[in-house]
Amino acid sequence: MEPVLKVEQLSKVFGGLTAVSRCQIELYPGELVGLIGPNGAGKTTIFNLLTGVYPPTEGNIYFAGKNITGSKPYQITAMGMARTFQNIRLFADLTVLDNVKIACHWHGQYGLLSTILRLPGFNAGEKIMTEKAEELLKIFRLDHKKNELAKNLPYGEQRRLEIARALAARPRLLLLDEPAAGMNPQETRELMNLIRWVRNEFDLTILLIEHDMSLVMGICERIYVLDYGKVIAHGTPEEIQNDPKVIEAYLGEEVKRA
Numbered sequence: 188m189e190p191v192l193k194v195e196q197l198s199k200v201f202g203g204l205t206a207v208s209r210c211q212i213e214l215y216p217g218e219l220v221g222l223i224g225p226n227g228a229g230k231t232t233i234f235n236l237l238t239g240v241y242p243p244t245e246g247n248i249y250f251a252g253k254n255i256t257g258s259k260p261y262q263i264t265a266m267g268m269a270r271t272f273q274n275i276r277l278f279a280d281l282t283v284l285d286n287v288k289i290a291c292h293w294h295g296q297y298g299l300l301s302t303i304l305r306l307p308g309f310n311a312g313e314k315i316m317t318e319k320a321e322e323l324l325k326i327f328r329l330d331h332k333k334n335e336l337a338k339n340l341p342y343g344e345q346r347r348l349e350i351a352r353a354l355a356a357r358p359r360l361l362l363l364d365e366p367a368a369g370m371n372p373q374e375t376r377e378l379m380n381l382i383r384w385v386r387n388e389f390d391l392t393i394l395l396i397e398h399d400m401s402l403v404m405g406i407c408e409r410i411y412v413l414d415y416g417k418v419i420a421h422g423t424p425e426e427i428q429n430d431p432k433v434i435e436a437y438l439g440e441e442v443k444r445a
């Protein structure tokens with residue numbers, strides 16, 4: 188099977204600091220894979236490289252068989268990669284519904300002229316987008332809040348809204364940066380189930396950065412462990428939990444406790 192994502196010898200140097208060093212990562216269709224590592228290990232930098240926020244210093248990124256190294260973020264999004272951010276980035280002053288509609292991939296199916304003149308093509312497109320956005324909100328149990336401003340949602344709901352918005356672009360690869368950050372254990376458990384369900388339902392491949400080890404070990408089929416920018420281990424949750432290099436990187440604690 189062809190990998191959805193293949194990262195070869197990926198490196199990023201900021202000034203004198205090597206944040207990511209010769210990483211090799213492969214994701215296969217439908218996989219749910221974790222990316223873990225201590226603070227500052229380079230996890231978010233990898234997401235930023237994958238999504239074109241920074242060009243890599245070295246190495247290549249292949250997405251759906253194409254070399255996307257050096258592509259711009261909007262090009263990569265259009266090819267089917269979506270992400271969420273460690274610090275939530277919603278449009279705070281837009282409604283919950285508009286946050287999702289703005290990302291809908293049905294955008295652009297009608298031209299500028301029909302948008303300005305509100306021609307039938309615009310109205311039909313607008314209706315489809317609203318329906319699709321409402322469907323997504325229902326899945327994420329946010330439909331009853333669709334007219335509220337995003338900034339007024341509690342934290343856990345903002346996190347769910349961010350994932351719903353990412354899915355509106357109909358990605359084939361979804362990158363989640365600490366989706367459970369700031370959630371309580373009950374919300375985290377619900378989110379785990381939701382991520383699993385969404386992966387199956389939307390035929391997605393998911394790469395997930397997460398500090399909550401019970402979440403990572405509970406839902407990921409494979410895990411990559413980064414330390415000082417390098418992949419020091421990859422394997423099943425069980426293999427990772429018992430890997431001496433991983434235990435050392437984490438000083439034993441978090442990984443064993445999970």
Ligand SMILES: Nc1ncnc2c1ncn2[C@@H]1O[C@H](COP(=O)(O)OP(=O)(O)OP(=O)(O)O)[C@@H](O)[C@H]1O
Pocket residue numbers: 201204206224225226227228229230231232233273
């Ligand atoms: N734009 C940048 N300029 C300079 N240094 C950077 C930049 N982005 C990240 N770094 C550095 O690269 C290293 C890796 O950071 P990164 O944010 O990728 O780690 P992380 O594993 O995501 O950490 P955390 O778990 O704390 O979010 C850190 O030392 C960080 O300070």
